Amino acid sequence: MELRYWALTDAPHLLSVYRTSSGLERQMPALTNEQDTRNLIETSYLPADNRAIFCLCDEGRPAGLVGLNYTARTDAGAWDRAWVYYWIADPYRGQGYTKAALTAVCNWALDETSSAPTSPVLDTGLLASLPSPRLRRLELGYRTNNPASGAVATAAGFQIEGIEREKFLYAGQTYDAVLAARLRKDGRAPASLRHQEAVSRSGFHHVELWTESLATTLPSWAWLTQQLGWTPYQKWPGGISWQAPDGSYLVLEESPDTTGPHNRTQAGLNHLAFTVPSAALLDTLRSEATNHGWSELFADQYPHAGGPDHCALYLENNQGFEVELVAPNPRT
Numbered sequence: 001m002e003l004r005y006w007a008l009t010d011a012p013h014l015l016s017v018y019r020t021s022s023g024l025e026r027q028m029p030a031l032t033n034e035q036d037t038r039n040l041i042e043t044s045y046l047p048a049d050n051r052a053i054f055c056l057c058d059e060g061r062p063a064g065l066v067g068l069n070y071t072a073r074t075d076a077g078a079w080d081r082a083w084v085y086y087w088i089a090d091p092y093r094g095q096g097y098t099k100a101a102l103t104a105v106c107n108w109a110l111d112e113t114s115s116a117p118t119s120p121v122l123d124t125g126l127l128a129s130l131p132s133p134r135l136r137r138l139e140l141g142y143r144t145n146n147p148a149s150g151a152v153a154t155a156a157g158f159q160i161e162g163i164e165r166e167k168f169l170y171a172g173q174t175y176d177a178v179l180a181a182r183l184r185k186d187g188r189a190p191a192s193l194r195h196q197e198a199v200s201r202s203g204f205h206h207v208e209l210w211t212e213s214l215a216t217t218l219p220s221w222a223w224l225t226q227q228l229g230w231t232p233y234q235k236w237p238g239g240i241s242w243q244a245p246d247g248s249y250l251v252l253e254e255s256p257d258t259t260g261p262h263n264r265t266q267a268g269l270n271h272l273a274f275t276v277p278s279a280a281l282l283d284t285l286r287s288e289a290t291n292h293g294w295s296e297l298f299a300d301q302y303p304h305a306g307g308p309d310h311c312a313l314y315l316e317n318n319q320g321f322e323v324e325l326v327a328p329n330p331r332t
């Protein structure tokens with residue numbers, strides 16, 4: 001796989017990718033024929049002063065895109081900020097291509113290329129021959145129900161800055177979006193580096209929960225961590241973990257040493273409490289939790305079961321694990 005610029009001759013292949021891959025209808029305008037596709041390439045993908053859009057190319061044919069649209073200039077007139085986006089065709093997903101491409105393009109755009117490792121899966125030689133725009137800030141957004149996009153962004157050093165509530169309205173349904181950014185001053189900051197930062201601070205390094213049945217409890221935790229903007233971190237046959245934006249992580253493991261079901265009213269762990277960025281997101285989580293293996297506790301007192309100054313949602317999953325989701329109190 002190689003990173004190169006787009007060309008008008010990519011139109012037939014791009015149209016075919018658009019027609020056969022899922023999730024691309026929100027990444028570009030509707031394409032109905034080759035002329036539409038040529039127009040898109042000409043007006044939005046070919047090199048221009050205000051953008052750098054790269055094609056992930058497999059044996060001459062376009063397989064994906066990583067693009068920067070420059071959005072703001074410094075007082076002196078140089079480009080300062082860009083909006084980043086990416087997609088890849090169905091057959092190439094899950095093989096690390098987008099992570100590698102996004103990381104390389106962002107390192108180049110921020111001029112963080114000096115110590116950047118070369119990717120074994122992607123030829124990024126073109127970037128080495130191009131002057132970096134030396135941007136200061138890169139921004140991107142993805143729907144909270146798109147964990148693959150979140151994993152790609154995290155791997156490329158983006159840090160979550162917030163949740164945009166009901167950002168998108170598609171087919172009558174609203175979607176929250178994660179807003180993430182990477183600054184030049186962050187340096188090259190993949191997840192493992194943020195993990196190192198977490199290790200050197202006092203606070204939780206990780207929390208490990210043992211379960212009798214990973215299969216039973218996994219969906220509820222996967223949903224919750226995704227909603228909170230955590231990203232998949234590690235995976236092995238008996239376990240999985242998710243990483244918080246601060247680098248700490250939560251492990252869920254099916255251990256052969258488990259001696260019985262979890263009982264939160266016995267000595268030991270009673271519940272875990274997570275921070276939720278807004279009361280509105282708390283309401284959304286409350287309305288959706290029962291579809292994802294959670295039931296609500298103290299529902300008649302929501303959101304102040306913990307007291308008038310405390311805004312929280314209490315949930316219990318199908319294995320008796322309790323979580324408390326704490327949001328800023330709208331009354332204060």
Ligand SMILES: CC(C)(COP(=O)(O)OP(=O)(O)OC[C@H]1O[C@@H](n2cnc3c(N)ncnc32)[C@H](O)[C@@H]1OP(=O)(O)O)[C@@H](O)C(=O)NCCC(=O)NCCS
Binds near residue numbers: 148
């Ligand atoms: C999002 C998208 C770009 C990901 O591309 P990709 O090439 O499959 O990504 P990579 O293989 O580089 O990495 C995917 C990561 O997401 C993780 N992932 C994939 N599906 C996941 C899921 N359902 N839950 C959690 N993590 C998931 C993978 O495990 C992998 O992380 P890992 O390497 O740490 O295991 C691709 O699915 C796509 O084009 N989707 C449609 C367009 C889109 O959503 N673009 C982003 C809009 S902002």
